[in-house]
Amino acid sequence: xxxxxxxxxxxxxxLKDYEVYRKLGGYRAVEKALKIMSPADVMExxxxxxxxxRGGAGFPTALKWSFLAHPEGKPIYLLxxxxxxxxxxxxxxxxxxxxxxxxxxxxxxxxxxxxAHTSYIYVxxxxxxxxxxxxxxxxxxxxxxxxGKNILGSGYDLDIYVHSGAGAYICGEETALIESLEGKKGxxxxxxxxxxxxxxxxxxxxxxxxxxxxxxxxxxxNGGEEYAKIGVGRSTGTKLISASGNIKNPGxxxxxxxxxxxxxxxxxxxxxxMQFQGRDxxxxxxxxxxxxxxxxxxxxxxxxxxxxxxxxxxxxEGGFETGTMLGSGGFIVYDxxxxxxRNTWNFSRFYHDESCGQCSxxxxxxxxxxKVLYRLEHGEGNERDIDQLVAxxxxxxxxxxxxxxxxxSWPVASAVRHFRHExxxxxxxxxxxxNRKHFETEPMRLFMSxxxxxxx
Amino acid sequence: xxxxxxxxxxxxxxxxxxxxxxxxPDGRKRSAILSILHLVxxxxxxxxxxxxxxxxxxxxxxxxKVYEVATFYTMFNLKPVGKYKLEFCLTSCCGLRGADDMxxxxxxxxxxxxxxxxxxxxxxxxxxxxxxxxxxxxxxxLDDKYIEHLTPESIDELIDSLRKASE
Amino acid sequence: MKVTIDGHxxxxxxxxxxxxxxxxxxxxIVPPAMCYHSLIENTGGNCRVCxxxxxxxxxxxxxxxxxxxxxxKTEVQDGMVVENISNPNVLEAxxxxxxxxxxxxxxDCPVCDQAGECELQNLSFKxxxxxxxxxxxxxVFEMTSLGDKIKLHMxxxxxxxxxxxxxxxxxxxxQHGLLYRGDRAEISSYIQKAxxxxxxxxxxxVCPVGALTDKTFRFKSRVWFLKPMEAHRxxxxxxxxxxxxxxxxxxxxxxxxxxxxGEHEELICNTCRFEKKNVSDWEIIGPREYPKFSVINQNNYxxxxxxxxxxxxxxxx
Numbered sequence: 058x059x060x061x062x063x064x065x066x067x068x069x070x071x072l073k074d075y076e077v078y079r080k081l082g083g084y085r086a087v088e089k090a091l092k093i094m095s096p097a098d099v100m101e102x103x104x105x106x107x108x109x110x111r112g113g114a115g116f117p118t119a120l121k122w123s124f125l126a127h128p129e130g131k132p133i134y135l136l137x138x139x140x141x142x143x144x145x146x147x148x149x150x151x152x153x154x155x156x157x158x159x160x161x162x163x164x165x166x167x168x169x170x171x172x173a174h175t176s177y178i179y180v181x182x183x184x185x186x187x188x189x190x191x192x193x194x195x196x197x198x199x200x201x202x203x204x205g206k207n208i209l210g211s212g213y214d215l216d217i218y219v220h221s222g223a224g225a226y227i228c229g230e231e232t233a234l235i236e237s238l239e240g241k242k243g244x245x246x247x248x249x250x251x252x253x254x255x256x257x258x259x260x261x262x263x264x265x266x267x268x269x270x271x272x273x274x275x276x277x278x279n280g281g282e283e284y285a286k287i288g289v290g291r292s293t294g295t296k297l298i299s300a301s302g303n304i305k306n307p308g309x310x311x312x313x314x315x316x317x318x319x320x321x322x323x324x325x326x327x328x329x330x331m332q333f334q335g336r337d338x339x340x341x342x343x344x345x346x347x348x349x350x351x352x353x354x355x356x357x358x359x360x361x362x363x364x365x366x367x368x369x370x371x372x373x374e375g376g377f378e379t380g381t382m383l384g385s386g387g388f389i390v391y392d393x394x395x396x397x398x399r400n401t402w403n404f405s406r407f408y409h410d411e412s413c414g415q416c417s418x419x420x421x422x423x424x425x426x427x428k429v430l431y432r433l434e435h436g437e438g439n440e441r442d443i444d445q446l447v448a449x450x451x452x453x454x455x456x457x458x459x460x461x462x463x464x465x466s467w468p469v470a471s472a473v474r475h476f477r478h479e480x481x482x483x484x485x486x487x488x489x490x491x492n493r494k495h496f497e498t499e500p501m502r503l504f505m506s507x508x509x510x511x512x513x
Numbered sequence: 514x515x516x517x518x519x520x521x522x523x524x525x526x527x528x529x530x531x532x533x534x535x536x537x538p539d540g541r542k543r544s545a546i547l548s549i550l551h552l553v554x555x556x557x558x559x560x561x562x563x564x565x566x567x568x569x570x571x572x573x574x575x576x577x578k579v580y581e582v583a584t585f586y587t588m589f590n591l592k593p594v595g596k597y598k599l600e601f602c603l604t605s606c607c608g609l610r611g612a613d614d615m616x617x618x619x620x621x622x623x624x625x626x627x628x629x630x631x632x633x634x635x636x637x638x639x640x641x642x643x644x645x646x647x648x649x650x651x652x653x654x655l656d657d658k659y660i661e662h663l664t665p666e667s668i669d670e671l672i673d674s675l676r677k678a679s680e
Numbered sequence: 681m682k683v684t685i686d687g688h689x690x691x692x693x694x695x696x697x698x699x700x701x702x703x704x705x706x707x708x709i710v711p712p713a714m715c716y717h718s719l720i721e722n723t724g725g726n727c728r729v730c731x732x733x734x735x736x737x738x739x740x741x742x743x744x745x746x747x748x749x750x751x752x753k754t755e756v757q758d759g760m761v762v763e764n765i766s767n768p769n770v771l772e773a774x775x776x777x778x779x780x781x782x783x784x785x786x787x788d789c790p791v792c793d794q795a796g797e798c799e800l801q802n803l804s805f806k807x808x809x810x811x812x813x814x815x816x817x818x819x820v821f822e823m824t825s826l827g828d829k830i831k832l833h834m835x836x837x838x839x840x841x842x843x844x845x846x847x848x849x850x851x852x853x854x855q856h857g858l859l860y861r862g863d864r865a866e867i868s869s870y871i872q873k874a875x876x877x878x879x880x881x882x883x884x885x886v887c888p889v890g891a892l893t894d895k896t897f898r899f900k901s902r903v904w905f906l907k908p909m910e911a912h913r914x915x916x917x918x919x920x921x922x923x924x925x926x927x928x929x930x931x932x933x934x935x936x937x938x939x940x941x942g943e944h945e946e947l948i949c950n951t952c953r954f955e956k957k958n959v960s961d962w963e964i965i966g967p968r969e970y971p972k973f974s975v976i977n978q979n980n981y982x983x984x985x986x987x988x989x990x991x992x993x994x995x996x997x
Contacts, residue, residue, distance in 0.1 A: 132538075144604045144643040175538070182551065182588045183644050185657035218536040223547045223586035225861075226642070240543030240572070242585040242861070247725045247753050258541060301606040301647035308648045346605065346643075387647070389606055403605045407642045413585075414839060414858070414865035416726050421780040424863040428816035445813050452776035455747050456728050493613065562871055577857040580870040584859040 059313040060287055062275045062295050063152060063159065063268065067311075073190055075197035078158040084203055086274035087165045091211040094277070099170035103273060105281030107293035112138055112229070112266030113345065113385040115369045118273075122171050124253035126261045134262040135173035137164060137270055138234060139180040139187075142226040143345035144407060145387025148297035149267035151309040153180075153187045157194035160267055162274035165203060165215060170273075171263055174214050178267075179234050182223040191219045226411035230459050231264035232256075233413065244415045245459035266385075268297055289315035292368035296383070298327075302390035303336070305329035318343070318365045318372075319357050321388070328390065336392040337502065340476070343372055344384020346404050347464035349471030350397070351381050377471070394497040397476040398483050398490075401469055402430035408465035419462040422453035426469055433480060436487035443480045447473050478505070520563040522571070526552060530571060543572050546582055550589060555656075559590035587641065595630040595637035597675050600654040603640045606647035615651045615663045616640060622672065635679060636672070683756040685709055685732075686766045698751035698762055699730055703941060709764050710941070712774075712803050714781070714888050715840035716752035718943055723845050724752035727838065728777045729803060733770050736761035748773055774807050783814040784863065785889075786835045794890030796903040796975040799942045800838060819863055826856055827874025829895050829954050830884060834866045837891035843867065843883035850947065851877035867891070878917055881953040885936045885944055896954050897933040904975050906932055910965040913956060917949035923968055931957045938968065 061067070071077045078084075090099050104119035125133060137160070141149040153160060160178075168176050180188050195217055198204045206214045220238055222228050228237045232246035235257050256262025272294065276284045285293045292314040298321070301307045306329040312321060321327045322338070331338060341356040342348060359365055359374045366372075373380045391400065409427040414420045426449050432438045450466035457463070473480060479501060483490045492498070522530075529552055533545040546568065553564050560583050562576075569576040583589045590598070601607075601616045619638055623631050630637045646652040649661035660671060681692055683701050686709040692701045700718075702710045711732055716724035724730075730752050734745040739759025748770060751762070764770055782804055789795040821834035839858065844867070847854045855876055856869040869875070875883065884892045906925040911934075913920045923938065924931045934953045936944040956962065970977045 141645050142643060145606050145647050147645045147647050147649075150645050177536075181645070182547070182586070183654060186659070189657075220536070220544070221548055221551060223551065224588035225586050237547070238544055239541070240546040240574075240582070241578075242581055242858075247750070258538065299648060301650065302609045307650075389609070389647070391609065395609060400605050400608070403603075403608055407604050409862060410587075410642050412862040414860070414862045416728050417781050417838065418728055418777055420839065420863050420865065421783055424819070425780070425783060425814060425816065432816075441813065448813075452780055456731065456773055456777055458725065458728075575853050575855070576871075577854055577869065581857045581859055584870070585861050 059311070059316060060295065061311050062272060062284075063156070063297060064309075064311040067155065072155055073157050073194065075158060075194070075201060078156070079201075082278075083158050084162055086162055086277040087169075087203060088209065090166045090169055090277050091209050091213055096170045096172060099166055099273075099277060102276055102281035103167075103170065106276045106284035107281075107288075107291065108269060108272065108276065108284065109292070109369065110266055111268035111272075111296065111386070113143070113347070115383065118265065118269050121253070121265070122167075122263055124251065125171055125263060126254045127172075128261065131260045132175060133171055133173045134257045134260055135164065135168045135171060135176040135270075136231075136234065136238070136257065136262060136264045137176065137178040137267055138229060138231065138264050139178055139184070139267045140222050140225075140229040140234060141184075141267070141385075142181055142229055142411075143347060143385050143387055144404065145301055145342060145389040146299050146345045146385045147301075148299045148309050148386060150184060150187060151299075152267055152271060152297065153184075153191060156271075157191050158198070159274065160191075160271045161194055161198050161203070161217060163271040164217060164273075165208070166273045166277050167263075167265065167270050168215050168217075169213055173263070174216065176215065176217045177220045177238060177257075178217065179220050179222060179228070179238060181228075182221050185221075188219050188221055195219065225413075226407075227413045227459075227461060230461065233459070234264060235262060242413070244413050245461070247458055287313050289366065289368050290370060292370060292383075296367070296386055298367070298386045298388050300328050300388045300390070302388075303332040303392040303395065304390045305332055312367055314366075314368045316367045318367060321367055322357075322390065328388075331390075331392055333392065333394075336394055336500075338390065339393045339395060339501075340391045340397060342381075342387070342389040342391075342468075343367075344382045345387030346389075346407065346468060348382040348384040349377060349380070349467050350400075350475065351379075351471070352475045355379050355475070356381075377467070378474075381471070393500040393502055394494075396434070396490075396496045397472050397479045398430065398434050399493075401472040402427065402434045404468045405430050405465070408461070412461065412465070416456075416458045416462075418453045418456040419458075419465065422449055422462070423465050425449050426453075426465065430469070433483050434490065436483070436489075436491040438480075438484050438487070440481075440484050443473060443477065443484070446470075446480075520557055520561045520567075522553070522564065522567045526556060527571075543574055543578075546572060546579065547586070550579075550583060554589060558596075559593045593630075596635050596679060597655060598637045598639065600639050600641045600644070602642070602644045602646065602650070602652055602654070604643040606643070607650035607652060610650040612651035612663075615653075615665070615668060618665050619668055619672075622668070635676065681756055681758040681760075683758075683760045683762065685762040686764050692756060694755075696756055698732060698734075698749075698754050698756055698760075699724075701756055702751065702762075702764065711751045711764055712807060713752055713941065714799060714803060714838060715842060717842050717846075717886055718939075719947070720842055720846045720886065721849055723840075723842055725750045726841055727781070729774055729781070729807065731770060731773055731777070733763040733767045734760060735763050735767075771807075775809050778804055778808040779812050779814075781838050782808065783812060784818045784835075785838070786818065788836075792833075792836065792890040793893045793898055793903075794836075794887075798890060799888035801975075802942075821866055824868065824872070825874075825895070826869060826883075826892070827876065827880070829881060829950070830875065831893045831895050831898060832867060833891050833893065834868070835891075836889045837867055838889055839865055839867075840888055842886045842888070843892060846883055846886055847875065847877065847880065850879045850882070853877075878949050878951075879947055881950045882936060882947045888942060894933055894953075896957075900932050901927060908938075908968040908970065908976065910937065910968050911962040912965060913952065913962050915949060915952055918952060919946060919948075920952060921946060922948045922952055922962075924962055924964065926959075926964075929959055931959060931962070933957075938970070940971075 228243040233243040533548040537544040711730040714727035731748040738757030
């Protein structure tokens, strides 16, 4: 049983109400921070904790804060990135839906540390029910003196507002989020300048993921060292994992970083194994749609034969050839009835739909990828298409303004790398794949064994 | 320009809009654009040019800047839609658990194609990308509600109850 | 500040971008640019054809930059070392971007008014690939207008943002913009409105492709049959310094005066551009110099024909 930080009180009835949260020890971190700690102390604790950004990139949170400029006469903004739109990721929603005060708690500590007096929570527009929950929680926090002017008599002021998005994955990129918050289209900005120098309204800005900000309250209350004790190496603490796909118990789980993938996948405490008996595991996308997909043999063990662990380092072991990334923790599981070509096409359609259109490689390339994959999946592909897909990803990768282009390329490149035989199957048996559920009636494994017999 | 009565932003809406604008620093009221467009859409069902022009006037920006924003974000309807817009998530994780089947089932049941509205003006069915409910798939979004773990039966039930509610 | 580009070192002012520094050096090492335009504020960074490798960040911090950077948006640091044509990866990336720019482009040059002075033509001739494996349907838009003088052919657009940013700069009210997103993004006024400004015609000239064309000139003549002449008239609105494009004694069209690298000298007003097409309106100064190897210049032989040697082996003139 791993330690729980974020989901410690998961299941407590009405946890989202202030009274309940406060009784369980909520807002003690704010008391501690504002009464006996200086902003530098708070930052120091976060630094000691080794907390890394939970939105996907895994950049050390305290280091990000330390880049902030402090120009005369300009306010500093703290933005909470709740534009969670990465396919496979729904952890922030869970956190905000069931424990909104935990986020506000952490945000007050974080804002205090960086010296921000205004903070916005950018929530994706589709989460309207979450916006209502957050707004109510913020109201309660104001009513009880945790927000507003002169909090706890410390002289520190903070206002938190909820800002609603309106349906754009790209607004999860921090500069696009800032543009969107300024009332413009979500076109990512060119960097430099980085938001820490000139972000929202040209002022120094920090953008952090929901989960990263929330756990700051725990770190303050229990100390950074305590947090750093959990986990392995540079992957400290716990992480929310959104598990979905063909598993018995989809949902949000909190794990101690360092748990083995095998245990996470098969233990009843977490995913509980595969959804259908008799259908074997085919592949796992370990960190949301943008990270490379890995087949069964590579996700459970590294090439060196070691157990794959749920840490930033272990998952990326082997680089892009045989590794993947922890990303945002969107753990998508595929059984052998699923078609990797169909899934890759599906992701490509998503990226084609969500590309902002600002720079040419991504605008044109994502559409090209989708069109080729659509043909392959619908029985109209040819041999050359497979190599062509890899070539297109190379044309996009690294040439775009923001990481979106890379995110659109990696799933395609990795699918071809690890599941080339499925792509070839689609070219060879065009009639068979016109049936959408082609691998449900005849899984690739069965087909391959038949195929090999015939060959022999 | 005379604004068509049916898309007139009322004083009551203005009150709400002013609370949105108050969230942002002085001179930054453009930031409230998304909230205002949501409000306008919730009130009128879609974003007409007349309504968007009024939003532009409220925010002191050129109308084109409102059109740019309204067309960029997928949640905004630029054409009238049915009273109930059922948006199905068809991205991978939902697809793994049968979202395509549920989607096709609904289209067939209502006798319409993707993006179309039923002739009684009640239902519009649309496909959308990931809505962040991957663990509770398949799912659909109806206004501000997520309806998860869909089955053909639950879809039947939902459509019947919505039909009844609108009678 | 000293910056070295492909082995050429030059001293530049702080705040100069790599592209500007390269243009100061000149020659083959200048990266191409489709979206950057020095007359228009904030342009650049979108087309990604000017990407270069920074092999050394600066004297103080000599680490190379991990990714290719857009030279039009990246300011030089003292001691920076930049690789453009000397780095095969840069050339490869550029080829790829040019290919991507072309996959949805209709390639209708034979019927396009921009042909001959099209920056995309020049770019693909110089930096492109000879063939592509793109065999899907191209995206298609309806042809529209931005008023009675400007034709908008969205299929040809490469979304460089020049026209949008130019109008932002010259007019208090912009009526057209980039709508929608991804490869469905289109330049439009949404409500079929005209771009209403005394300077709006300039968006035709700054458009690097044939997406915006002059309705008073459309299909009148191919540009290489015309002679660009420097001309001037006393105008209340603009400086009156323009180029008139003549065939015999007739003026076919009026544009801004060209500047190197597909840019322009200064804006002209709509009256000069669309309404003054009589020779008597203008004081004709003389022929305008165009780059030697441009299509516009193809009839203006500078060497007498007798000196031409046919090198049949190499199939070269």
